[in-house]
Amino acid sequence: MKRRTGPPGGPESKLERLKSELERLKSALNLGHELRVEWLPGQVKHYRGKQLSGEVLDGTIYIYDRDEERVLTTLRHEFFDYAVCQVVEPYKSIANKLISAMNEEAYQKKERLIERLSTLRLPDEDAVK
Secondary structure (H helix, E strand, O other): OOOOOOOOOOHHHHHHHHHHHHHHHHHHHOOOOOOEEEEOOOOOOEEOOEEOOEEEEOOEEEEOOOOOOOHHHHHHHHHHHHHHHHHHHHHHHHHHHHHHHHHHHHHHHHHHHHHHHHHOOOOOHHHHO
C-alpha cells in the first residue's frame, strides 16, 4: 500500500503527478530518460526579461508555476523543448565550429596582409613634391 506524505491534492501529490507525467512522456517518446522533475512553486526566475514558468537545467525540469492547473502544461512544454533541443544541438555545434574556423582563417589572412603592408615602402612625402 502506497503511503501519502501530504494531504490529497497537496504539493506532495502534485509532485507525484508531475513525476508520473514525466515518466509517461519519456516512455511515449523514448527519450529524456535521464530527466527528473522538481516543483518549486513561487520561485521566481527570469530570462531575457520574462518570468519563467519552468526550465531544464542539468538534467532536471524545474517547474516554477504556483498555479496547479498549469504545472502539467509547463512540464510538457519543457519536456518537448528539451526534446527539440536534443535534435537541434548537433547542427548548432557544427555551425559554431564552422564559424570559429572561418573566424580563425580570416584572422590569419588579416595578419598576413598587415605584415605585408607594414613592410611596404611608401614614397617619401618630400620626394613627391
